[in-house]
Amino acid sequence: MAASNGGALPVVDLAPFFAGEGSEDTGGRARATEAMREACQATGFFRAVNHGVPRELMARALDLSAAFFALPDEEKAKVRPAEGASAAPLPVGYARQPAHSADKNEYLLLFNPKLGLNHYPAEPAGFRDALVEC
Numbered sequence: 001m002a003a004s005n006g007g008a009l010p011v012v013d014l015a016p017f018f019a020g021e022g023s024e025d026t027g028g029r030a031r032a033t034e035a036m037r038e039a040c041q042a043t044g045f046f047r048a049v050n051h052g053v054p055r056e057l058m059a060r061a062l063d064l065s066a067a068f069f070a071l072p073d074e075e076k077a078k079v080r081p082a083e084g085a086s087a088a089p090l091p092v093g094y095a096r097q098p099a100h101s102a103d104k105n106e107y108l109l110l111f112n113p114k115l116g117l118n119h120y121p122a123e124p125a126g127f128r129d130a131l132v133e134c
Contacts (some may be wrong), residue, residue, distance in 0.1 A: 010039035
């Protein structure tokens with residue numbers, strides 16, 4: 001089964017997306033896709049396993065992300081999208097939810113680096129490399 005819910009957080013196994021074309025489990029991608037759909041509809045998120053990203057890289061990216069979001073607002077604002085100018089489907093870079101939003105989170109929106117659309121922060125050192133590698 002592609003998803004399990006032993007606790008409150010659904011788990012989706014992404015291994016079928018990385019199996020070779022000659023894989024014996026031909027329905028694995030469809031099951032994994034359905035598990036993601038169900039998880040997103042039921043809880044809005046899920047924990048992905050067997051995605052191929054090394055734990056050390058994830059830990060480094062998370063540590064550098066925490067360091068970025070701990071920077072002063074003026075530093076984070078250096079990677080805000082330009083007003084009204086974006087070649088991306090959504091404005092890439094740093095942003096905060098609107099003041100009237102119940103969600104007060106800030107975020108850094110990035111796309112696949114191969115698309116060439118991203119705005120990366122200069123600080124902390126190594127953050128861009130970790131994000132690109134992820």
